[in-house]
Amino acid sequence: MQASDAQIFSAAWEHAWRELGLAPATDALPQLLAVHSGSDRHYHGLQHIAECLQWLEQLRAQVAHPAELALALCFHDAIYDPQAKDNERRSADWAQAVLQAAGAKRDAVQRVHALIMATCHFQATQAQPAEDSDWMLDIDLAILGAAPERFAQYQAQIQAEYAWVPAADYAQRRPAVLRIFLQRPAIYHTAAMQTRLEAQARHNLQQALATA
Structure with a gap:
């Protein structure tokens, strides 16, 4: 039986937090699944995130911080309003808040935040390490x-x-x-x-x- 997009998302989410040795707030996953399942999410929803996470699984061995990249992918379209200009920043800030509340190290929080900000695509990215920002961008654009x-x-x-x-x-x-x-x-x-x-x-x- 093929896993649903929600199952792919949930499995990747849980795997990432286990790799980090941390536990997020229990309401974080349901909230993310809810926003990504909104009726207005024709593209920027669970299908897109699940596809991204499946690409990450194929590329995992080449990624420096796969757990952080997985979480960045889970959060990168958490806030999505086609008429807004700050979707990436608000999504990155949400990820930052969840990671900080879970006790993540400062450098990990900064990397996840920067990876999400990299998905502006038409702006220069300062994500570190640069290799993971490249993977983030390429995975996000795999649909092309x-x-x-x-x-x-x-x-x-x-x-x-x-x-x-x-x-x-x-x-x-x-x-x-x-x-x-x-x-x-x-x-x-x-x-x-x-x-x-x-x-x-x-x-x-x-x-x-x-x-x-």
Whole structure:
């Protein structure tokens, strides 16, 4: 039987805290599952987080602090309002509060906070170690290199989250966002993800622009 997105999330959450030797507040997991399951979470919800956590499992041996990265992934879209500009900061602050309450070391708290802030994507990141920030960014953008069917679903999910934007404006703005990724010398930061996903991501983006 295939695990549900909530089961994948919960298992990764519990594994991460065991690795850190800490216990979070008992209400933290239910609260996160609740926000990620909101009816407005067409893309930025449990499916996306579960996909990210599954990528982390594949890449775990190459990550410096996998437990911290897992928690950063669990929290990175905890606050998501398409009309807001501070989603990453508020999500990072939530993670920081939970980690501090659980007695996490200061450097671990700072790393998780920085990893979440790195998902602004279009801003410079100061996450340490830099290698884990690269994994964070690449995992978050793995959807761009997904199979065409999943990429098409993702495109529709993003459009649903931006239903409040007039159709003509969305039709102009969305292609502009996709072009930003195509204009990068490489979409992915790590050699491993470039090898696995770069070609498919570029194909997906080019197809999306061709049909926009």
